[in-house]
Amino acid sequence: VFQAAAGAKVFPAETASLLIGAVAISMLLSPLLLVAIDRLLLPRWANRGATQLEEISEQQDAPVIIAGFGRYGQIIGRMLTAQGLAATVLDHDADMIEAARSFGYKVFYGDASRLDLLRTAGAQTAKILVVAVDDKEQSLAIIDLAREHFPHLELVVRARDVTHWNQLRDRGVLRVERELFESSLRSARTVLEVLGYAPHEARRQAMRFRRHNVQLFEKMYEHRQDRARMIAVAKQGRQQLEEQMAQERAEAQRRRGENEARAPGWDR
Amino acid sequence: VFQAAAGAKVFPAETASLLIGAVAISMLLSPLLLVAIDRLLLPRWANRGATQLEEISEQQDAPVIIAGFGRYGQIIGRMLTAQGLAATVLDHDADMIEAARSFGYKVFYGDASRLDLLRTAGAQTAKILVVAVDDKEQSLAIIDLAREHFPHLELVVRARDVTHWNQLRDRGVLRVERELFESSLRSARTVLEVLGYAPHEARRQAMRFRRHNVQLFEKMYEHRQDRARMIAVAKQGRQQLEEQMAQERAEAQRRRGENEARAPGWDR
Known part of the structure; x- marks a missing residue:
């Protein structure tokens, strides 16, 4: 714009380049100013209560x-x-x-x-x-x-x-x-209850999972520098728990069957 | 710089103002470019996995x-x-x-x-x-x-x-x-234990606080539209709990004193 104006002799070339310089500076400054407002002023306003405390x-x-x-x-x-x-x-x-x-x-x-x-x-x-x-x-x-x-x-x-x-x-x-650990365990207990577990049984299973998980954390800590090993330990720990619990469920099922065979017709 | 160079006749004034213009444009563009990279490109890179899933x-x-x-x-x-x-x-x-x-x-x-x-x-x-x-x-x-x-x-x-x-x-x-509720209660139990509470007593107190707090939430819910009333209910509930607990502590203290009076020298 200024160059065109200078070409049309509205003002001399020196003034034009001066103006361009001024615009350049303001162009340079305005984003910096915005950044400065963003970084320096806004947090102060936001924390204005803080400076009063x-x-x-x-x-x-x-x-x-x-x-x-x-x-x-x-x-x-x-x-x-x-x-x-x-x-x-x-x-x-x-x-x-x-x-x-x-x-x-x-x-x-x-x-x-x-x-x-x-x-x-x-x-x-x-x-x-x-x-x-x-x-x-x-x-x-x-x-x-x-x-x-x-x-x-x-x-x-x-x-x-x-x-x-x-x-x-x-x-x-x-x-x-x-x-978040303890509250998430509570939610998990609730899920088990809705699925039909007795509250005390849901609680027992949660306590058990908790113990296992805390131990797993200790084991994983030993391998914290080695992500692959840590993942392996986590997977292994989980698998062990799952197998153990599956075995116990099978055992409980077997015992229930035996009791029913021993006392036929008791609650029929 | 360019103006000084133009003054020293390194290149003509037109070139200088052209250069100043170019610099102005690049000065204007570079912060915008940085903003654009920040806003547009980085999130895309960060979410690159997402588009592949x-x-x-x-x-x-x-x-x-x-x-x-x-x-x-x-x-x-x-x-x-x-x-x-x-x-x-x-x-x-x-x-x-x-x-x-x-x-x-x-x-x-x-x-x-x-x-x-x-x-x-x-x-x-x-x-x-x-x-x-x-x-x-x-x-x-x-x-x-x-x-x-x-x-x-x-x-x-x-x-x-x-x-x-x-x-x-x-x-x-x-x-x-x-x-965060359940984990913070656990931390509170730990604080009580470090201060000398027996673990079962710390647990009992936490369970009690929990029950009281859950009830308080129900009461506060009734007044959720009225902040002043909600605050009053919260304060009142807290005060009640504190008074009740203080009474119980005094009671326990009294009982301990009586027991000691009844069996003098028993554990001295």
Whole structure:
């Protein structure tokens, strides 16, 4: 446009190239500006509540610290409160904190992967640190920090998946629950019940599967560096369980048949 | 640079402004190109496996259909297999399917919120549909579809949170587990044990809290349209539990004192 205008002598060539330069700069800047708005400003707006929340600053001394007060941490906190036990709760999600506070919970604002905040939360005098955050990286960051600076703390941790579980085991953390495991076992029990299992039998089978699965996790951990071997161990473990259960079902069937033969007509 | 070069007569002003224009265009294009790569190409590469997977096409007739074979659905599927029970598994995440297949699972590729695929999976003859997908909207879409076209199906569902739980209740779905609830209760039991509770006592307290919490959910559901009332009900329920538990602890303490008074020196 400017070149055409310069050609038509609307303004001299120097002005045209100056204008082109200006346009070039604005063309260069506008996407950068958009990126900057995206990266820098929007998160600030989104976290505006956060900047208004005050970080934990008064020294706490409860025996339990809970990092992360989402769906997982809340249940733990509430169960402790019901027992009359004190816990200091830290979360760095402003929305979560406001929701929790509206329900009457005392939750401190702060990032538990920061040494100073963890110290203010009472890490030096507490007995237990519950790591209930949902993000794996943040979970490991908190744990590494705690193990370095507060090695006396007992860690009770929420794990996301096998990889996270293995990373926790690498760090010697043993009080770990896989976050979806227990509820999925409950659903499995329900399926068995709908299919006709008696509730106690469904429960027994679930407990049994649970034990087997936990043992399998330990075995798979030994081969965590070798994916092919890990898969082989998993397949083998599953097969063993299936065969064992099939045998037991056949045995139970046989016994039922015998009992019926022994007491003919008893319940006919 | 070009202007300075033009000033130094390295090339004429027209060439300089032409070059500036070219640079301007490339400056404009390169961020757009990056955005395009990000938005258009990368997802395609990531989903390349998906386009290669064949959708479920052969009619299935297992008594159980599992929609979603992530962490939740896998445990249910494996427990059923261990019982010798057949289940048809559907997932529409190509990576998940490939991972599951590498571990030896038979998983069909398909979106369970599509009527034709649900029918091919055997919805007309199955007894149970397990909805184990992690996305709330997809979960509700599958459930609405199933209730409309296969009303005989018993639904066993994974719920994400209170809102989702309420939406399921709105649809009359009662066999629901909150996905993190049971594992968080396990972690809470562990905390109690580390604090000195006997394992059976920690378990008893967790079971009690569980019962109370499930009842509270039912009560809160009645007030789901009125947030203030819902919060009041939640607070009140919690307070009741705390008072009750405190009373019981005082009672237990009193009884211990009496026993000690009755049998002085017995265990001293």
